[in-house]
Amino acid sequence: MSNPESHADESASIVVEADKVSKKFGDRIAVDGLDLAVPRGGCLGLLGPNGAGKTTTLQMTYGVSRPTSGAVRVFGIDVAKNTRAVCSRLGVTLQENVLIDTISTRDNLRIFGRYYRLSEAELSQRIEELLDFLELRSHADAPARTLSGGYKRRLSVAMSLINKPELLILDEPTTGLDPAVRHTLWSRIRDLRATGTTVLLTTHYMDEAERLCDRVVIIDQGKAMIEGAPRDLIEQQLAREAVEVDCTEQEELTLFGKLVDDGGNGLKRLRAGNRVMLFTDDSTTLVERIHQADGGARRPFVVRPANLEDVFLSITGTGLREGA
Amino acid sequence: MSLSLPHALTVWRRNASLYQRTWKTTLLPNFFEPVFFLTAIGIGVGAYITEMAGVPYIEYLAPGLMCVSAMNGASFEVTFNVFIRMVYEKTYDGVLTTPVNTDDILVGEVLWGLTRSCLYGGGFYVVAILFGLVTLPVGLLAIFIVPLAGLLFASIGIAFTLKMPTIDLFSFYFTLFLTPMFLFAGVFFPIEERFPDWLLPLAEILPLLHPVRLSHMAFSGEWAWIAFWDVGYILVISAALLTWAKHSVRKRLMN
Numbered sequence: 386m387s388n389p390e391s392h393a394d395e396s397a398s399i400v401v402e403a404d405k406v407s408k409k410f411g412d413r414i415a416v417d418g419l420d421l422a423v424p425r426g427g428c429l430g431l432l433g434p435n436g437a438g439k440t441t442t443l444q445m446t447y448g449v450s451r452p453t454s455g456a457v458r459v460f461g462i463d464v465a466k467n468t469r470a471v472c473s474r475l476g477v478t479l480q481e482n483v484l485i486d487t488i489s490t491r492d493n494l495r496i497f498g499r500y501y502r503l504s505e506a507e508l509s510q511r512i513e514e515l516l517d518f519l520e521l522r523s524h525a526d527a528p529a530r531t532l533s534g535g536y537k538r539r540l541s542v543a544m545s546l547i548n549k550p551e552l553l554i555l556d557e558p559t560t561g562l563d564p565a566v567r568h569t570l571w572s573r574i575r576d577l578r579a580t581g582t583t584v585l586l587t588t589h590y591m592d593e594a595e596r597l598c599d600r601v602v603i604i605d606q607g608k609a610m611i612e613g614a615p616r617d618l619i620e621q622q623l624a625r626e627a628v629e630v631d632c633t634e635q636e637e638l639t640l641f642g643k644l645v646d647d648g649g650n651g652l653k654r655l656r657a658g659n660r661v662m663l664f665t666d667d668s669t670t671l672v673e674r675i676h677q678a679d680g681g682a683r684r685p686f687v688v689r690p691a692n693l694e695d696v697f698l699s700i701t702g703t704g705l706r707e708g709a
Numbered sequence: 710m711s712l713s714l715p716h717a718l719t720v721w722r723r724n725a726s727l728y729q730r731t732w733k734t735t736l737l738p739n740f741f742e743p744v745f746f747l748t749a750i751g752i753g754v755g756a757y758i759t760e761m762a763g764v765p766y767i768e769y770l771a772p773g774l775m776c777v778s779a780m781n782g783a784s785f786e787v788t789f790n791v792f793i794r795m796v797y798e799k800t801y802d803g804v805l806t807t808p809v810n811t812d813d814i815l816v817g818e819v820l821w822g823l824t825r826s827c828l829y830g831g832g833f834y835v836v837a838i839l840f841g842l843v844t845l846p847v848g849l850l851a852i853f854i855v856p857l858a859g860l861l862f863a864s865i866g867i868a869f870t871l872k873m874p875t876i877d878l879f880s881f882y883f884t885l886f887l888t889p890m891f892l893f894a895g896v897f898f899p900i901e902e903r904f905p906d907w908l909l910p911l912a913e914i915l916p917l918l919h920p921v922r923l924s925h926m927a928f929s930g931e932w933a934w935i936a937f938w939d940v941g942y943i944l945v946i947s948a949a950l951l952t953w954a955k956h957s958v959r960k961r962l963m964n
Contacts, residue, residue, distance in 0.1 A: 410964070444964070447805075447806050448805075448963075449802075449805050449806075449962070449963050449964070450963065450964050451963065451964070468810060469713070469716075469808045469810060470808075472806065472807055472808045473807075473808040475806075476806070477806035479799075479802060479803065479806070481799060481802075483798070483799050483800060483802055483803035485727065485798075485800075487727070487730075488727070488730075492726075496723050496726055497803070497807075499719045499722060499723070500716070500719050500720075500723075500804060500807035500808065500809045501807055501808060502715060502716070502719065502808075544803075545806070548807075554806075
């Protein structure tokens, strides 16, 4: 049942593994006892507010940040012990593009590729492939400083793919990009996954996480708050649908206080400013009840599918309150 | 974590590739500067100060100025340019995602600073030969003083740069450190003749003094035992500073 060989196979199929990893900067705890496991070919998304410890976690997987305690293993290798071996097999797109402004797209790829000590012939071939893969060919000879934000970002991603990485690490890959560029990048990331590349990314965009990741971890103050497949998290944590209603806090009390009395026990709700979101599997009944409670007055409302953003807000943002 | 020379050379090569694009415009002034300097001194200052330490003034100046050239070549590279790459262009943040580590970056940058010093100092040396200021063939050895001066000032400069919080502080490095050395390390006058005796042992601390003294010996071919002390000083100080810089670069670029 559990012979040593199958155990070895199993550990080799885990590409990124963090084991109770903590990182302190002086008194501040950036990452606090984090456990992570990304299987080969998987895509894990790290979500969390600014300063939650996402970037530090990524940095520990490519060795620029060293854990205060615990260990991160990539490809089964302890990153802190053999950073060079790990980094030769992964690629990283940093939050900020690091390009050489004065030289062309092609030359940026070439100079970056040399850090991996690829032969010039290998590099030339790889550059041509990547110019097509990321649709950069039209600007292959343009100096990087003349590129638009979308081109610059695609060039950054291309650079992180120069060594055909088995693991791609993306720190906020599409922040600040227009929808067309975001879709292009998403589709390239899916292509890479289809050929077996493992992906670890951070994002503030919940739609991005829902589209790309088969698992997400929501991190707050360095701790993993919750982990799972995006759809499961939404249904487990909240419900299938969300009903948004405008109302003051006093109105909320009378309105949903009644609802609870009417048997709405366990109905989760969330307030953001003047808007209250209620999560339910049966919106029709809920809407009818709101009308009844309002005594016939028409109150504007929106019914939509619950999404990862709701889960995110319920965990990290405004406090989630259970009905009753 | 340890140094890998092939990876360090990829860092050197990055700088070399970028330099290659503009070498015609950056290298040419390297030759003009010494030509102007030596001409002005030769026909101008040299007409009033005919002799210094027993030789024509222009002949006295050339060995020291060659070292200053090497010093400046290395210094600009490992101070301003490294700081810009480190803080503004975030070059090393990108490099550290690859198999290149902080030791490789340190050595690659020092080697590049050394290369720049050789281009500057080497340019000066060639001009000095054309002016007939080097005793040939014994003076050919003087070319080896250039990389020694380059190594010393690349090491001092990078150790300083890795500890600098802002780019403004480099003006202190240049005006309070390099400029006084330019003036008081035996380039313009023999300090043995002008400094009081008690000050001379203290002057040995000045880094530039050592390549300049070596250079005087090499240009004329008249070597003395003190050359061993000068070479030893350069190698030991460089090694010590680079060992220290190995820790600072890690502290600066990693966390």
